[in-house]
Amino acid sequence: xxxxxxxxxxxxxxxxxxxxxxxxxxxxxxxxxxxxxxxxxxxxxxxxxxxxxxxxxxxxxxxxxxxxxxxxxxxxxxxxxxxxxxxxxxxxxxxxxxxxxxxxxxxxxxxxxxxxxxxxxxxxxxxxxxxxxxxxxxxxxxxxxxxxxxxxxxxxxxxxxxxxxxxxxxxxxxxxxxxxxxxxxxxxxxxxxxxxxxxxxxxxxxxxxxxxxxxxxxxxxxxxxxxxxxxxxxxxxxxxxxxxxxxxxxxxxxxxxxxxxxxxxxxxxxxxxxxxxxxxxxxxxxxxxxxxxxxxxxxxxxxxxxxxxxxxxxxxxxxxxxxxxxxxxxxxxxxxxxxxxxxxxxxxxxxxxxxxxxxxxxxxxxxxxxxxxxxxxxxxxxxxxxxxxxxxxxxxxxxxxxxxxxxxxxxxxxxxxxxxxxxxxxxxxxxxxxxxxxxxxxxxxxxxxxxxxxxxxxxxxxxxxxxxxxxxxxxxxxxxxxxxxxxxxxxxxxxxxxxxxxxxxxxxxxxxxxxxxxxxxxxxxxxxxxxxxxxxxxxxxxxxxxxxxxxxxxxxxxxxxxxxxxxxxxxxxxxxxxxxxxxxxxxxxxxxxxxxxxxxxxxxxxxxxxxxxxxxxxxxxxxxxxxxxxxxxxxxxxxxxxxxxxxxxxxxxxxxxxxxxxxxxxxxxxxxxxxxxxxxxxxxxxxxxxxxxxxxxxxxxxxxxxxxxxxxxxxxxxxxxxxxxxxxxxxxxxxxxxxxxxxxxxxxxxxxxxxxxxxxxxxxxxxxxxxxxxxxxxxxxxxxxxxxxxxxxxxxxxxxxxxxxxxxxxxxxxxxxxxxxxxxxxxxxxxx
RNA sequence: GCGGAUGUGGCGGAAUUGGUAGACGCGCACGGUUCAGGUCCGUGUGGCCGUAAGGUCGUGGAGGUUCAAGUCCUCUCAUCCGCACCA
Numbered sequence: 055x056x057x058x059x060x061x062x063x064x065x066x067x068x069x070x071x072x073x074x075x076x077x078x079x080x081x082x083x084x085x086x087x088x089x090x091x092x093x094x095x096x097x098x099x100x101x102x103x104x105x106x107x108x109x110x111x112x113x114x115x116x117x118x119x120x121x122x123x124x125x126x127x128x129x130x131x132x133x134x135x136x137x138x139x140x141x142x143x144x145x146x147x148x149x150x151x152x153x154x155x156x157x158x159x160x161x162x163x164x165x166x167x168x169x170x171x172x173x174x175x176x177x178x179x180x181x182x183x184x185x186x187x188x189x190x191x192x193x194x195x196x197x198x199x200x201x202x203x204x205x206x207x208x209x210x211x212x213x214x215x216x217x218x219x220x221x222x223x224x225x226x227x228x229x230x231x232x233x234x235x236x237x238x239x240x241x242x243x244x245x246x247x248x249x250x251x252x253x254x255x256x257x258x259x260x261x262x263x264x265x266x267x268x269x270x271x272x273x274x275x276x277x278x279x280x281x282x283x284x285x286x287x288x289x290x291x292x293x294x295x296x297x298x299x300x301x302x303x304x305x306x307x308x309x310x311x312x313x314x315x316x317x318x319x320x321x322x323x324x325x326x327x328x329x330x331x332x333x334x335x336x337x338x339x340x341x342x343x344x345x346x347x348x349x350x351x352x353x354x355x356x357x358x359x360x361x362x363x364x365x366x367x368x369x370x371x372x373x374x375x376x377x378x379x380x381x382x383x384x385x386x387x388x389x390x391x392x393x394x395x396x397x398x399x400x401x402x403x404x405x406x407x408x409x410x411x412x413x414x415x416x417x418x419x420x421x422x423x424x425x426x427x428x429x430x431x432x433x434x435x436x437x438x439x440x441x442x443x444x445x446x447x448x449x450x451x452x453x454x455x456x457x458x459x460x461x462x463x464x465x466x467x468x469x470x471x472x473x474x475x476x477x478x479x480x481x482x483x484x485x486x487x488x489x490x491x492x493x494x495x496x497x498x499x500x501x502x503x504x505x506x507x508x509x510x511x512x513x514x515x516x517x518x519x520x521x522x523x524x525x526x527x528x529x530x531x532x533x534x535x536x537x538x539x540x541x542x543x544x545x546x547x548x549x550x551x552x553x554x555x556x557x558x559x560x561x562x563x564x565x566x567x568x569x570x571x572x573x574x575x576x577x578x579x580x581x582x583x584x585x586x587x588x589x590x591x592x593x594x595x596x597x598x599x600x601x602x603x604x605x606x607x608x609x610x611x612x613x614x615x616x617x618x619x620x621x622x623x624x625x626x627x628x629x630x631x632x633x634x635x636x637x638x639x640x641x642x643x644x645x646x647x648x649x650x651x652x653x654x655x656x657x658x659x660x661x662x663x664x665x666x667x668x669x670x671x672x673x674x675x676x677x678x679x680x681x682x683x684x685x686x687x688x689x690x691x692x693x694x695x696x697x698x699x700x701x702x703x704x705x706x707x708x709x710x711x712x713x714x715x716x717x718x719x720x721x722x723x724x725x726x727x728x729x730x731x732x733x734x735x736x737x738x739x740x741x742x743x744x745x746x747x748x749x750x751x752x753x754x755x756x757x758x759x760x761x762x763x764x765x766x767x768x769x770x771x772x773x774x775x776x777x778x779x780x781x782x783x784x785x786x787x788x789x790x791x792x793x794x795x796x797x798x799x800x801x802x803x804x805x806x807x808x809x810x811x812x813x814x815x816x817x818x819x820x821x822x823x824x825x826x827x828x829x830x831x832x833x834x835x836x837x838x839x840x841x842x843x844x845x846x847x848x849x850x851x852x853x854x855x856x857x858x859x860x861x862x863x864x865x866x867x868x869x870x871x872x873x874x875x876x877x878x879x880x881x882x883x884x885x886x
Numbered sequence: 887g888c889g890g891a892u893g894u895g896g897c898g899g900a901a902u903u904g905g906u907a908g909a910c911g912c913g914c915a916c917g918g919u920u921c922a923g924g925u926c927c928g929u930g931u932g933g934c935c936g937u938a939a940g941g942u943c944g945u946g947g948a949g950g951u952u953c954a955a956g957u958c959c960u961c962u963c964a965u966c967c968g969c970a971c972c973a
Contacts, residue, residue, distance in 0.1 A: 273890045287973085670899095747900085
């Protein structure tokens with residue numbers, strides 16, 4: 055008997071699949087009339103650093119299991135792969151090594167592809183794409199221009215986050231705790247002229263359409279909801295005393311307007327210098343403003359910062375009390391939210407209260423709990439609730455908070471002092487970057503025509519070859535004088551190209567559409583085919599993309615829908631986020647030196663064992679701890695599977711998967727039942743629950759059952775066929791997880807092309823036996839078990855249970871109060 | 887502070903509908919085979935008491951509902967993650 059040699063059989067089957075183009079699925083020729091069931095199974099595309107890591111292995115193996123399963127249950131399966139290949143690491147590596155980013159990237163893609171092939175994933179390689187390929191980014195640029203034409207891409211000067219290490223601006227989403235998400239450097243605030251996508255126009259739809267995303271993890275939906283941060287409230291306009299100026303504020307609590315006893319501007323508020331010019335407070339205020347702006351973003355985001363501020367000496371009029379209240383400047387007000395100014399209600403807001411207490415400003419209660427008393431000594435009254443009542447609020451006294459919100463807003467509108475308004479935390483998406491290795495923004499800046507789009511016929515705007523990629527605070531492309539100088543497409547005058555490149559998240563916001571038409575150079579994608587395949591049936595990836603990539607992709611899809619390019623508004627119908635793999639309690643990382651390289655495991659145990667282990671480790675959506683010994687479990691399982699199936703294949707003649715023989719009894723019948731119970735469990739675990747760990751455990755149980763019964767059954771005509779039936783079924787069930795060994799064993803059993811053979815069918819009559827283990831309880835405690843025929847009358851079951859010596863002993867001399875019978879399951883006798 | 891999750895043997899975890907807690911695997915112990923390979927096969931493996939039969943406790947903690955609770959309810963503790971001076 056041959057030994058199980060994973061290296062040999064894995065290489066063999068990978069070659070077969072490649073030769074036969076086994077996993078290529080063409081688009082339908084007539085999508086409009088094609089009713090075949092289809093499944094678009096997609097995993098988030100990798101950034102091609104040289105090495106595949108365990109996260110990739112888990113991610114792509116999960117997708118592969120689903121793909122195989124769908125394929126074998128009658129679906130057209132689209133399972134593509136590509137590379138998110140623009141970005142800083144390749145550029146930084148090129149700067150370091152003196153090579154070119156394109157070469158570094160090509161080399162890394164070749165390496166990661168080779169490792170992917172070794173994992174044996176059933177990928178449609180005919181659709182492979184890289185986002186840094188001009189044939190791809192041509193269409194990224196085209197989409198940018200679609201945005202531009204619709205006013206959704208625009209350029210403006212704004213306070214933006216600048217990473218001094220990477221020498222580029224960052225999107226809000228890429229700043230974590232005041233630091234650059236990529237390199238960890240503290241970011242700075244700078245005023246720069248930058249390109250934005252108007253994602254805020256879609257804030258409501260991005261929020262409201264989440265109702266359609268039923269099969270998304272709750273935590274991802276919550277994170278997106280928080281990130282968009284919609285609040286309903288009102289804008290209230292305050293008039294400045296002795297001035298023409300009026301300053302609007304946003305508040306979610308217009309009902310507390312009577313309690314607004316002071317007013318605060320963010321240090322960056324544009325009106326400050328005008329307000330304090332020539333006043334006694336000017337020097338002090340401007341000094342405060344300067345000091346705040348010199349502070350780093352990280353400092354400003356620190357927890358438990360003490361409040362600071364300065365009085366401008368100016369006053370505004372509270373529109374409802376007509377009181378003049380002081381205007382302060384403080385950095386606890388954020389310039390980028392609402393209007394950059396607030397009405398402070400220290401009686402009912404913790405932050406305002408802290409500020410008022412620190413600077414001795416008046417605190418007034420204007421809301422009281424329905425049954426509470428007015429007590430101005432109370433520290434803060436913020437938790438009063440929606441049914442609390444207004445006090446000290448003139449004509450609004452006695453109204454409940456919920457009523458007062460709209461009543462005050464209506465009054466303000468009547469008086470022309472405000473209106474209802476909605477504010478969002480979401481900012482527009484800053485997409486320009488001052489780096490080389492990205493898609494050039496296809497815009498030409500003409501002195502007379504302004505910003506002019508590059509004509510479609512001139513796309514792509516190909517990245518020029520340059521000598522020096524090092525970042526210098528402006529795009530390295532600015533140095534490519536010849537490339538940069540072009541005639542204006544509109545007037546023909548000498549003009550200059552935009553030299554910034556696009557954020558790589560732009561590239562990955564639409565790649566799932568391009569797979570449909572990966573090689574079409576006449577259009578971005580074929581709409582009919584896209585509408586046939588999408589939305590993606592199952593999307594799988596890391597939770598770290600919960601807001602960035604997943605929000606941007608939803609935005610892109612909605613823009614393309616509005617423009618008529620796609621027929622759906624949400625790209626990903628079902629989302630699954632996998633847990634992360636830890637080692638020694640920490641995330642695997644080179645700096646910690648706790649990385650386990652998939653390649654090393656494949657060399658030692660084979661790809662099949664690694665594939666099984668990453669899924670067997672635990673529930674796929676939870677974080678898992680890597681254990682070097684853990685891989686032995688699946689590895690031994692495959693070795694035992696190999697021996698068991700080989701022996702059956704050689705000693706019992708028959709088909710690869712013969713029908714379940716009739717006339718089986720005893721151990722043969724037990725194994726037959728176990729086989730069908732296992733088929734049911736594995737099928738449901740993959741199809742309905744995505745619980746791969748329990749599917750694998752069930753397969754192991756079936757193998758244990760086969761081994762246990764083998765010696766008894768192997769010589770028997772019926773028993774032998776039961777063994778063959780069980781072995782063939784097990785090979786089928788294991789195939790999505792360990793496709794190489796499954797294919798090899800299938801062949802030894804006499805079958806061929808398992809990857810396209812039908813999934814085993816459950817015979818429902820073989821799921822239940824004619825007896826059951828009746829659990830006998832006394833007062834809820836298990837005292838005995840007894841094997842009884844199914845469907846026995848209840849009083850008969852009770853009689854038999856009460857006759858059991860142990861049960862009789864426990865009820866002897868006590869009064870039986872109640873007898874609970876759960877048919878075909880248990881009996882509980884309650885005694886006193 | 888707001889929001890989301892998670893707590894079960896020495897370890898990873900199972901228990902899908904309130905009905906046998908600990909499936910499956912790792913590790914460990916003992917025995918065997920082969921003999922120096924991270925081998926294979928068998929048996930056992932939650933704690934405590936007991937030679938055993940058996941008993942008893944047991945799913946972070948405290949209450950509760952129920953004939954019956956890892957599962958439902960109330961309170962509470964711990965850990966992890968996301969957002970956070972968002973008015």
